[in-house]
Amino acid sequence: MTSKISSLLENYEQHILGQQKNLRLLLAAALAGGHVLIEGVPGTGKTQMVKTLAKLLDSDFKRVQFTPDLLPSDITGSAIYNMKEHDFQTLKGPIFTNVLLADEINRTPAKTQASLLEAMEEKQVTIQGDTYRLPDFFFVAATQNPIEFEGTYPLPEAQQDRFFFKLKVHFPSLEEEISVLQMVIEKQSNPLEIRAMFSNDSLLEIQQKVQEVNISNEIADYITKIVRKTRELEHIQYGASTRAAIAIAKTAQAWAYLDERDYITPDDVKTVAIPSLRHRVQLSPYAELEGSDIDETIQELVGSVAVPR
Numbered sequence: 001m002t003s004k005i006s007s008l009l010e011n012y013e014q015h016i017l018g019q020q021k022n023l024r025l026l027l028a029a030a031l032a033g034g035h036v037l038i039e040g041v042p043g044t045g046k047t048q049m050v051k052t053l054a055k056l057l058d059s060d061f062k063r064v065q066f067t068p069d070l071l072p073s074d075i076t077g078s079a080i081y082n083m084k085e086h087d088f089q090t091l092k093g094p095i096f097t098n099v100l101l102a103d104e105i106n107r108t109p110a111k112t113q114a115s116l117l118e119a120m121e122e123k124q125v126t127i128q129g130d131t132y133r134l135p136d137f138f139f140v141a142a143t144q145n146p147i148e149f150e151g152t153y154p155l156p157e158a159q160q161d162r163f164f165f166k167l168k169v170h171f172p173s174l175e176e177e178i179s180v181l182q183m184v185i186e187k188q189s190n191p192l193e194i195r196a197m198f199s200n201d202s203l204l205e206i207q208q209k210v211q212e213v214n215i216s217n218e219i220a221d222y223i224t225k226i227v228r229k230t231r232e233l234e235h236i237q238y239g240a241s242t243r244a245a246i247a248i249a250k251t252a253q254a255w256a257y258l259d260e261r262d263y264i265t266p267d268d269v270k271t272v273a274i275p276s277l278r279h280r281v282q283l284s285p286y287a288e289l290e291g292s293d294i295d296e297t298i299q300e301l302v303g304s305v306a307v308p309r
Helices: 002-015 020-031 046-056 110-122 174-189 200-211 217-229 242-258 266-277 285-289 294-304
Strands: 036-039 061-065 077-082 087-092 099-103 124-127 130-133 139-144 165-168 236-238
Touching: 002 020, 002 046, 002 242, 020 036, 020 046, 020 139, 020 165, 020 200, 020 242, 020 266, 036 046, 046 061, 046 099, 046 139, 077 124, 087 124, 087 130, 110 124, 110 139, 165 266, 200 242, 217 242, 217 266, 217 294, 242 266, 266 294
Parallel strands: 036 139, 036 165, 061 099, 099 139
Antiparallel strands: 077 087, 124 130
16 A cells, blocks of 8 residues: 555656645645645645645545635535425535635635534534535645735634644746646646546545554654643744644654654654644744744744654
8 A cells, every 4th residue: 555655646746846745745634634724826736736636546526716705605505495396405515525625715704714614623514404424535625825915814713723734835946847837838738647546445544544653652742742832932922722733643643654654753743843833823923023934933943842762
């Protein structure tokens, strides 16, 4: 199974250039049973990252374009009255899928954003008082534009906390951008096929194996100390909750599995700490005025915690 995972990553990187670490983190979050928030300016390949992963995993894929007039029922579904049958009929929304792409999630108001909360946390949806289970493999990837852009609504902290990771997608380097352009031109004449590499049953089996990756008491202690440290520093206004520690532990398990190991190392924890914390930690106004960077702050914080032997 691990050789197939390696082949999947190689295939993935052939289709999405210049985002090697983000691709691995995206896959790790999916295998850990979590969800991912992807931030970047339009046109940097955020949608393509998620769409390609869904094809490689042979998963049912739905994309919802979030706009200011989008209603919660447009995502979850609604109950309508059937005149012919004289009864109410439930129409399930696009959330009933394996991989849901919530495109530009911060372009819709908080009420519609919140319609994802129950689904992301409990894998179920309530429509007109009736509860419906979502598929066993359910993964939400939400993209968002930087909040400085016009027409954006910042995600509430409760919504952001449901995402295991927040990934940042930057503009590619000159060489990478040239390669992307060449790849697009070549695709027009010779399309590069995306072959599915896993069945749904295989994915569930992998998720089970990820959960079996060993977390020693020392590593659990290390993760907890990192998260608690976010609540103790003066230049951090709001620290991370216990849910952040759970996200770090689960994604570190997946990262170790991708490296074909059945145990977590401190380096695994360090790798997933920044994307796990950057959307859960808020700098104080003073630190922001000083020009502090959230990623650098987390990196320094992690470095200040003693590494277990």
